[in-house]
Amino acid sequence: MMITTTRETRKGKSKLAISIATLITCLLLLSSFTQTTSATISTEDDDYITFTETQSFNEEMIIKPLPKGKSMMHFQFSTEWNSNFFDQSTFQHYDLFPRSIGDLINRVGIEEMTLVFTKGRWSYSEWGYPIRASPVGVELTAWLRPLEKGIDSQWRELTHSLSGLFCASMQFLYQVPHHTSSPSRSFRPEGTSNIYHTMERDTVPAIELRNQSSVIPLELRYGILPRESVCTENLTPWVKLLPCREQSGIGQLLNPLKLYDVHYHSMSITVRKICKSSNNDCLIPTLEIIQSLTVVNDVSNSIDNIDKNKVKVALENLFEKSTGLYSCPLATSSKIYVQNQENLNTQLTVTPTPTTKNTRFSIYDLKQYSIQNPLFLTLSWLKNFARSGPTPIVAHSHLTGYGQERGGIATQIVNQDQHPMNITYYHAIPWYLRLYFHTLRFSIQDKEYSDKDFIFKYISPAETRSSPSTIELSFEIPGNSVASISIDFDKVFLHYTEHPPDANRGFDLGSGVITAYIDPNNIVPGSSLSQDTFDIEWSENTYPHQKHQVTPVRIYTEGLLITLPTPDFSMLYNVITLTGTVFALFFGSMINILIRRFKNTFTGDDFVSDRPIAKIYRRIMKFIDGK
Ligand SMILES: *[C@@H]1O[C@H](CO)[C@@H](O)[C@H](O)[C@H]1NC(C)=O
Ligand SMILES: *[C@@H]1O[C@H](CO)[C@@H](O)[C@H](O)[C@H]1NC(C)=O
Numbered sequence: 291m292m293i294t295t296t297r298e299t300r301k302g303k304s305k306l307a308i309s310i311a312t313l314i315t316c317l318l319l320l321s322s323f324t325q326t327t328s329a330t331i332s333t334e335d336d337d338y339i340t341f342t343e344t345q346s347f348n349e350e351m352i353i354k355p356l357p358k359g360k361s362m363m364h365f366q367f368s369t370e371w372n373s374n375f376f377d378q379s380t381f382q383h384y385d386l387f388p389r390s391i392g393d394l395i396n397r398v399g400i401e402e403m404t405l406v407f408t409k410g411r412w413s414y415s416e417w418g419y420p421i422r423a424s425p426v427g428v429e430l431t432a433w434l435r436p437l438e439k440g441i442d443s444q445w446r447e448l449t450h451s452l453s454g455l456f457c458a459s460m461q462f463l464y465q466v467p468h469h470t471s472s473p474s475r476s477f478r479p480e481g482t483s484n485i486y487h488t489m490e491r492d493t494v495p496a497i498e499l500r501n502q503s504s505v506i507p508l509e510l511r512y513g514i515l516p517r518e519s520v521c522t523e524n525l526t527p528w529v530k531l532l533p534c535r536e537q538s539g540i541g542q543l544l545n546p547l548k549l550y551d552v553h554y555h556s557m558s559i560t561v562r563k564i565c566k567s568s569n570n571d572c573l574i575p576t577l578e579i580i581q582s583l584t585v586v587n588d589v590s591n592s593i594d595n596i597d598k599n600k601v602k603v604a605l606e607n608l609f610e611k612s613t614g615l616y617s618c619p620l621a622t623s624s625k626i627y628v629q630n631q632e633n634l635n636t637q638l639t640v641t642p643t644p645t646t647k648n649t650r651f652s653i654y655d656l657k658q659y660s661i662q663n664p665l666f667l668t669l670s671w672l673k674n675f676a677r678s679g680p681t682p683i684v685a686h687s688h689l690t691g692y693g694q695e696r697g698g699i700a701t702q703i704v705n706q707d708q709h710p711m712n713i714t715y716y717h718a719i720p721w722y723l724r725l726y727f728h729t730l731r732f733s734i735q736d737k738e739y740s741d742k743d744f745i746f747k748y749i750s751p752a753e754t755r756s757s758p759s760t761i762e763l764s765f766e767i768p769g770n771s772v773a774s775i776s777i778d779f780d781k782v783f784l785h786y787t788e789h790p791p792d793a794n795r796g797f798d799l800g801s802g803v804i805t806a807y808i809d810p811n812n813i814v815p816g817s818s819l820s821q822d823t824f825d826i827e828w829s830e831n832t833y834p835h836q837k838h839q840v841t842p843v844r845i846y847t848e849g850l851l852i853t854l855p856t857p858d859f860s861m862l863y864n865v866i867t868l869t870g871t872v873f874a875l876f877f878g879s880m881i882n883i884l885i886r887r888f889k890n891t892f893t894g895d896d897f898v899s900d901r902p903i904a905k906i907y908r909r910i911m912k913f914i915d916g917k
Contacts, residue, residue, distance in 0.1 A: 354629040359590025388531040399435040407520040410554035418822035425801035426849040427516040463513035468720035470513040476716040481562035516798035539618025543609040554586040602670040614664025617656035624656035682707035687847035694855040700776040708769040709812040717802035721752035722782040729778040801846040
C-alpha cells in the first residue's frame with residue numbers, strides 16, 4: 291500500500307502562500323489520499339523541486355542452501371519514508387514508519403544507525419559471506435549529526451533510548467565506555483543521501499544542510515557489547531516495529547521458539563538515508579529503516595524420503611506454522627527468493643513452481659497468494675554439496691601467553707584469492723588489558739612491516755577506566771598470503787567492585803573487524819564469492835552496491851574470553867562457612883554436655899540409660915551418696 295499526501299512548502303516571501311498551502315494540504319488530507327502530487331521545497335536560490343510524501347513497506351525473504359545440511363534464511367523488512375525532513379513537523383505524522391524510531395532520529399540527530407544482535411558465530415570458511423556480517427553480542431554503529439547538546443549527550447540519549455526500546459543493556463556503552471570507540475577508516479555510511487560519497491575513503495563523511503549551504507562533518511560512534519546475551523525479549527520489540535507484526539506476511543514465520551533454536555541468529559535494524567529521486571544532488575533523501583534477521587538452521591535430519599542423499603524442508607514445518615504464507619496487506623511487495631547457486635551441484639528443487647525464475651533466484655510473489663490460497667513452500671537439495679573455491683578472506687584471533695599477569699593477542703588474516711586486496715583491520719581493546727605498542731608486530735609471509743609499508747596506521751592508547759585502546763591498520767595483502775598481527779599486554783588487577791556481579795567467567799573481548807575492499811573486476815561471475823557479495827542484489831529494495839565499484843566486505847574475528855587476576859571472591863564465603871561449622875559443632879556439644887541433665891524417667895531399675903555420660907554421672911552420684 292502506498293499512502294500519498296501532498297504538501298506545499300514555500301519559504302519566506304508571502305505568508306499568504308503558506309496559508310494557502312496549508313489549506314490545500316488540509317483539504318487534500320480530508321479528501322483522503324489522492325494519487326498524484328506535486329509539492330515544492332525552496333532552496334536559497336529559490337528554485338523549486340517537486341517531491342512526493344510517501345511511506346511504503348516491503349518484505350522479502352532469501353533462502354540459501356548451505357553445505358552439510360544447513361540452510362540460511364534471511365528475512366528483510368524495509369520501510370521507506372519520503373518527505374521533507376528539513377521541516378520539524380514532519381516527525382509528527384507517522385503511518386507505516388515506526389514512531390519510536392522516527393522520534394529517535396529527530397531527537398538524537400541520527401544520519402545513519404545500525405544495531406545488530408547476534409548469537410553464535412558465522413562460519414566464513416564454510417558458509418561464505420553473510421548478507422550482513424556481525425560480531426558476537428550487540429554491535430551499535432551510529433553516524434551522528436552534531437547538535438547543540440553535544441555529541442556525547444546525543445550518544446548517551448541514543449544508547450539509553452535503544453536500551454529501553456530493545457530491552458538490552460546498551461546504556462553500558464555510555465556508562466562504562468570500555469567498548470565504545472570511533473574508528474576512522476573501517477566504517478563508511480551505507481546510505482547514499484547527500485553524504486559525501488565521491489570523496490576518498492580516508493576523508494570524514496559529511497552532509498550538506500541545503501537550507502544553510504553549510505557542510506557538517508558527521509561523527510561516528512561504534513560500540514560492541516560482546517557479553518550481551520540475545521534472547522526473545524529483544525525479538526518482541528523488534529517485531530513490534532513491523533507494520534504487520536507477526537500476524538501476516540513473512541512475519542508469520544517469526545516464531546521465537548524456532549528462531550533461537552539455531553546455529554546462528556542475527557537480528558539487525560538499520561536506519562539510513564538513501565537517494566531515490568532522480569536528481570543527482572539528492573535534495574530530498576528517503577529515510578529507510580531495514581529490519582533484517584538471519585538464521586542458519588541445521589536441517590540435516592529432515593531427509594528426503596525418495597532420495598536419501600537429499601534434505602527436504604517445508605518452510606511451515608521449520609518454523610512450526612501450520613498456516614501457509616501470504617502477503618502482508620500493507621506491503622507494496624512481498625517476495626521469497628530461493629538462491630539457486632546454479633554453478634554448484636546442489637540439485638535444488640522447489641515446489642510449487644516459482645512465480646518467476648532467473649539464473650540466480652527462484653522467486654515467489656506472495657501478492658499472488660491469499661489467506662484462502664496460501665503458499666506452502668517445500669525445498670529439497672543435496673545434503674553434502676561443495677562450495678566452489680575457498681572464501682577469499684578469512685580471519686581468526688587467538689590469545690597467546692599463559693598465567694594471569696601477561697598475555698597477547700594474535701590475529702591472522704588469510705587471503706586465499708590470487709588477487710591482491712586492500713584490507714583495513716580494526717580492533718578496540720578495553721583498558722584493562724594494557725597494551726605495549728612497541729610489541730606490535732605485523733608481517734605478511736614472514737616479511738616484517740614497518741610504518742611506511744602501511745597505507746594507513748592509527749593506534750591510540752587507552753585511558754584508564756574510560757576509552758579502549760584502538761588499532762587500525764590499512765594495508766595491501768598480496769594474493770595467497772597470510773598477514774599476522776600480534777601485540778602483548780599486561781592484565782590489570784581490577785578493583786573488586788569493577789567485576790560484574792554474576793559468577794566469574796572471565797571478561798569478553800570484542801571481535802576485531804576486517805574490511806576487505808573487493809574489486810568486482812577480479813571476480814568470476816557465478817562463483818561463490820560473486821553469489822555471496824554481489825548477487826545479493828536480489829531486488830531493488832536492498833543494499834545498493836554500486837555495480838563495478840570496489841565493494842567493502844566485512845569479516846569479524848572470534849570474540850575472546852580473558853581471565854583477569856580475580857580476587858578470591860569465594861574465600862570469604864569459605865571462611866564464614868568453615869568457622870560457622872566449627873563453632874556450631876564445638877559450642878553445640880559443649881553446651882549439650884554442660885547444660886543437659888540426665889534423669890531416669892522411670893523410678894526403680896526398669897530403665898537405666900547406658901550412655902557413657904550417664905554412667906559417669908551415676909558413678910559420681912553413687913560416690914557422693916557413699917554407696
Ligand atoms: C535550516 O534547517 C535547520 C533545521 O534542519 C533550522 O534549524 C535552521 O533554522 C534552518 N536555516 C535556515 C536559514 O532556514
Ligand atoms: C590499495 O590502495 C592503494 C592506495 O590507495 C592503491 O595504490 C592500490 O592500488 C590499492 N590496491 C588494490 C589491490 O586495490
